[in-house]
Amino acid sequence: MALPATIREYRSQGVSHHDFIIQNVTLSKPRTNEVTIKIHAVSLQYRDLAVSKARYPGQKEKPVPCSDGAGEIVAVGKDVKGWKIGDRVSPNFALDHIHGDVTEAIKNTGLGGQIDGVLREYINVPAHSLVRIPDYLTYEEASTLPCAALTAYNALHGPVPLKGGDYVLVLGTGGVSIFGAQIALASGATVIITSSSDAKLEVAKKLGVQHLINYNTNPNWEDEVLKITQGRGVDHIIEVGGIDTIQKSMKAVRYAGQVHIIGYVSGGDSGIPIRPAIHKAITFRAILIGSVTQFEDMNRLFITRQVHPVVDKVFPFEEAIEGYSYLESQKHVGKVVIKVTKN
Incomplete structure (x- = not known):
């Protein structure tokens, strides 16, 4: 598939989620060790509210919000092995947390806080951060896995x-x-x-x-x-x-x-x-989230037991601010999700 030259992304302004802006940016090609993911769904969490108010320790100034997303690979860097276009994936919360204990360097690869996140239409991430999402889950369900689950x-x-x-x-x-x-x-x-x-x-x-x-x-x-x-x-x-x-x-x-x-x-x-x-x-x-290895282990449990995440409410991409407000109201049970794609 032909990739768009520009994409839409949300950008935090560091005041609150009510001040988010949507901007058009150029979509770059993936580096040799990266893939490009078309984001289908993003889930929200309590951390996202703190980031929106610039209250999360060590966060980037005015980042693209959100750490938890699910989508499909649409481009693959020339050195990437084991992944192909069409694979359904999520990037891990901290891109470099592959296995073992977390370190400061690993923590600083946290999506949607220390680095730009997934509340956008496409994202380039290193192939080592990828986890295959279970086939029986929708993208909305799968987007809830990287942090909360x-x-x-x-x-x-x-x-x-x-x-x-x-x-x-x-x-x-x-x-x-x-x-x-x-x-x-x-x-x-x-x-x-x-x-x-x-x-x-x-x-x-x-x-x-x-x-x-x-x-x-x-x-x-x-x-x-x-x-x-x-x-x-x-x-x-x-x-x-x-x-x-x-x-x-x-x-x-x-x-x-x-x-x-x-x-x-x-x-x-x-x-x-x-x-x-x-x-x-x-x-x-x-607990500071988990590694790619733990993510894979968890997915095996979910597949064996056919666990379905509890998705309380889904908001379209254009209504992400309303999604944040709903999360902040604490009326939800389970997860609040933003649907990025319309199909």
Whole structure:
């Protein structure tokens, strides 16, 4: 197919998403080790809101937003092996995170923050960053995988992977949380989920989540978790609340359990209580997305269990600002997606 000479892309202005602009730019040819991807869909995440306000640590000034996209290869550099035009792919969140631990250099290849992202019609990326997306997923579904899904997978299948029969506590019903529930269920765990909304909890129930807690009507949700687990506590916690929920999570986790620190949406102004953490031998692990290798491993699990991402709402490319506003409203369950192509 003939590639366009110019493409449309969004550009952050560093104030808020309401000030995004769409501009036309020249599409360059891929370098020898790169491919060109026609982006079909992009998913949004909490980080994108921070970047839009220039509040994300180490971000580029006025970047092309968004890290999570899915599309098809439309051009291949001459030195690229193993990929061809027509392959359905996503670039990894951090382009250079191939395997192993993250480093500062790897972190600085994070799409949509440290470097320009995927909220555009086409993008050139190095071939080593590519992951093949499952054939059974739509582009809209697949666009949700690079950050939210992989973060949850890295948490639950990291150095201390969950086992069938484990209890997993998931805080909230946002993107990472819903994926955490789905991955835990697909791995044979029992899941407990919290939310302020009975309607959102009902969505989780339909996914197969066994225990639902509304933290508005049950503010001492950590005690309810202990009742469910007969006083033992859960094996893993997807902790997205932050400082204001961490003490409750510490009570809810079992001795020598795993608390995976992923977000801080609840805010707060105090730190982790060190003494109780030591006395309970709790492991706290902060998660910074994951590698290409982990992405491939996760996709094998998804294919085996036929896991479908939960897409709450899809906005057309021209309404990306409205998509951001919907994400910011926190009315969603699962993921908010921008459809870039019209076909």
